[in-house]
Amino acid sequence: MLLKGKTAIITGTRRGIGRAVVETFAANGADIYAHARSDSPEFTEEMRSAADKYGVEIWPVFFDMTDGASMKAFVKGLMSDKREIDVLVNNAGVTHNALFNMTTEVTLREQFEVNFFSVFLLIQYISKFMVKQKSGSIINIASTAGEDGNPGKSAYGASKAAVIAMTKSIAAELGELGVRANCIAPGVTETDMLATLPSVVLEETKNSLDLRRVGLPSEIADTALFLASDLSSYITGQTIRVDGGLK
Amino acid sequence: MTNVEKYTECFVKAFALRDDEDVRPLEYQSIAQWDSAGHMVLMALIEDCFEIMLETDDIIDFSSFEKGREIIKKYEVDL
Secondary structure, eight states: OTTTTOEEEESSOSSHHHHHHHHHHHHTTOEEEEEESSOOHHHHHHHHHHHHHHTOOEEEEEOOTTOHHHHHHHHHHHHHHTOOOOEEEEOOOOOOOBOGGGOOHHHHHHHHIIIIIHHHHHHHHHHHHHHHHTOEEEEEEOOTHHHHOOTTBHHHHHHHHHHHHHHHHHHHHHGGGTEEEEEEEEOSBSSGGGGGSOHHHHHHHHHHSTTSSOBOHHHHHHHHHHHHSGGGTTOOSOEEEESSSOO | OOHHHHHHHHHHHHTTOOTTSOOTTOBTTSSTTSSHHHHHHHHHHHHHHHTOOOOHHHHHHOOBHHHHHHHHHTTTOOO
16 A cells, blocks of 8 residues: 555546556555546546545546646646645657658647647646645656657657656756656557557567567556655656666 | 735745744845745745636746735735
8 A cells, every 4th residue: 555645646547557557556545536538437437446446536537638728627626625636647648650751740749749748737737736745756657769769759759758858857846845756668568559550560579678578557557656655755857667678 | 814914924934934024025036945946835835825826927927025916916816
């Protein structure tokens, strides 16, 4: 129960890594604001079921990450709740595979809009809760593509590199106020995003990994749990690769 | 407690001042505690106190106790 009594906001929780983080955090006693872009009865029911299973509160919240007004309305609601926010996991994101010369400016801007600008804004809002209480952990889900430079990932990789750089600056600015900020850089992970990779590339990638397999969302979630908990109390400004030994 | 008292208390709390200290002449960086980190704490306390969300431009412009009063009034707070 590493997160007993703590409250977390997790974005992009409908499936994949975000869903796994909800499950892992709930199993460790956290109350959770579980974000998804749009409402659905199935999602709400699944969150209710997880809350019952682990004896925690899970509040589904819905807004488009690129809709500043909706994001602001969500934060305004948090202020009224008068609840401390201990952990923010920025997981919501979109991916894109295309060679550099076949990436349009529109696509590039879309990648940055969701993967970077919305994350920047949400941290601006939520970090104020953490600054006030002089504690908090911000966890940004980046990508090994943000560090390595993979073919076909110029737009996505650039947006994640921006997240990594921003995280280091935020860590430097908020450290003295008791707030930590770190990135997780997943490698090839079993999510919907994986389906966008050509199968030949996927096989080649698997064979190049030390562990010869793709990662599981739960393995990313375990790292998020570590960064959210006091086990990582002296870690900030870092990017932890969870990549199975990607070269 | 009046809104002016609440506003004053935000400064006292943010900068760990004595309750009887006169905060009205305070300006950004006029005391050691009102540095960039202290500014973030002050903004967070004010937002929480008045249940408002300050625009980033207003956070940048918030350069003194008096200037802050003008800014907060824009958010329909009677100061």
